Amino acid sequence: MKVAVLGASGRAGSEITKELASRGHQVTAIARKPEAIPAAEGVTAKQGDASNPAALAGLIAGSDAVISALHFDVSAATLLGALKQAGVPRLLVTGGAASLLLPDGSRVIDSPSFPEEWKVPAQGGITFLETLKGESEIDWTFFSPAALIFEGPRTGAYRPGKDELVADAQGDSKISFADYAIAMVDELEQHKHSRARFTAAY
Numbered sequence: 001m002k003v004a005v006l007g008a009s010g011r012a013g014s015e016i017t018k019e020l021a022s023r024g025h026q027v028t029a030i031a032r033k034p035e036a037i038p039a040a041e042g043v044t045a046k047q048g049d050a051s052n053p054a055a056l057a058g059l060i061a062g063s064d065a066v067i068s069a070l071h072f073d074v075s076a077a078t079l080l081g082a083l084k085q086a087g088v089p090r091l092l093v094t095g096g097a098a099s100l101l102l103p104d105g106s107r108v109i110d111s112p113s114f115p116e117e118w119k120v121p122a123q124g125g126i127t128f129l130e131t132l133k134g135e136s137e138i139d140w141t142f143f144s145p146a147a148l149i150f151e152g153p154r155t156g157a158y159r160p161g162k163d164e165l166v167a168d169a170q171g172d173s174k175i176s177f178a179d180y181a182i183a184m185v186d187e188l189e190q191h192k193h194s195r196a197r198f199t200a201a202y
Helices: 011-022 053-060 076-086 116-133 177-190
Strands: 002-006 026-031 043-047 065-068 090-094 139-144 148-150 159-161 174-176 196-201
Touching: 002 011, 002 053, 011 026, 011 090, 011 177, 026 053, 053 076, 065 076, 065 177, 076 090, 076 116, 090 177, 116 139, 139 177, 148 177, 174 177, 174 196, 177 196
Parallel strands: 002 026, 002 065, 026 043, 065 090, 090 139, 139 196, 148 174
Antiparallel strands: 159 196
């Protein structure tokens, strides 16, 4: 497929870009600092600011899908507008874990152990997801990571979920950026969560 990756120089974006390239997809890797995008066969690095929907539409035109690994300072409405202008039908989003549900039915963000300083950016992800839920034209997927996403090995193993936090027998919810990227590209190829959210962890 032809896939545009937004935020391709970041930790999630760079791993997603590498995973796409390793599977033979044609990648347009977009970042404010394209020189920081990892070079690979099939990857074209481009400079772009996703907060400008008209400019972004020009960069992503011709893509089969867009994968956003941006922070939530760029709104869902902005990205959706750019995809519609460019005629791109699919959007996959690196989301947040804050709105995932705990075993008691409460959200991760409402847990007493959730750091206060993370609540404002986490709320941005929740708002982003709520906007997507009202979208009927673009085929979107919101991929919430585990509670902890870290730089670690590419094991190729993960357990998927939907709206509930996935944790191991010790109660830990975690995944490496490399394995998160595998799950993201698996979703791109297998298309299991159309207009839905999913999660993955070890």
